[in-house]
Amino acid sequence: MFGHLKPQDFIDAAESGLTTDSAEAVKRAAHLRSCAPCAAQLRATTAVRNDLACENSSVPEPDWSDFRESVRIELLSRSIQRQTTVRRWTGWAVGPATAWTVAFALLLAVSVGGFLWHVQQDSHRLVAHNGQQNSTETPEIEDLGAFNLAGTGVFQQLSDLEEPQVERLQDLIESTQKGTVNVQ
């Protein structure tokens, strides 16, 4: 093995001893036999480790049933605290918020409903007004149609007149304009 042992090698050697169960352990043991500083380091590390392990022997125990009970009570009280906090929030913050939301929604619904009702009424009134206008305008159109039809008939009759009848009609129109009507 080149160089000294690595920190993890000292730990392996201190915990498992100088075993020869693996190739690495054999190399480690060989190095420790030939290297005095590493052997000294291993002795020091092992000694501190053993002292520390001995310190484990005395730890004063509490009353376990009391300890268990205290954990149970603390868990329960924290759970109740959480529930109370949620209820407090529901009571003082979420409650009014919900009330305000419902009130606002109602106000909005009433406003929108009123507006829509108003628009509907207006459209009804407009339709009714248009209906009235249509009923008054229809006879005029009908008259115009009759006039047109009649007109068409007069022009048709005029265009069908023969030459002497046309001359006579012209004379009649001229005399009517002069005020001397002579109907024969």
Add this chain to the structure above:
Amino acid sequence: MDATLTRPVAVSSQETDVDVMLVDRYLRGDVAAFDELMVRYERQIYRVCYRFVENREDAMDLAQEVFIKAFEHLTSFRRESSLKTWLYRIAMNHCINHVKKNAREFVEVTEFTGSIRPSVQNDLETREQRAQFRSMIQHLPPKQKAILEMRINEELSYEEIAKMSGRSVSTIKASVFFALEKLRKLVKQNESK
């Protein structure tokens, strides 16, 4: 009531199955499962906490906090590691945070105790040496101390500690070595004073 605690026993896969079953029962609302889980781990967790504070009352408070944290977050226990490892991780992090938060106060209390009772310390030489050794352990950086406790006193495997702390096995072994070295130097310094 001062009694010595028994050494921890390595957790087998059968015991892990029992843990999983107990966790499921607790989450379903079985109150008896709470007691069974507590009985299984209260000593181990308390012992870890005790070594960080060296005081029964504080250790009980710390252990209580650890269990409350664990039971409150039991739904987030993903069962990737054993319950034992999970609980130890919570305990380790909680104790490290506690030590960091109270580092200043702790030093002051130690100094005060040392100066007020010199006669008692002279009479009980062995106890004094032990107390000094324990106080030397308290001078280790919290993370190194935690790893040392988990390995030497709780006898967790390096693989378990590596999983708990998110480091490699060789890093954990190196940490144990450097912690022991630091402890050795502290003891040496204290002896030469």
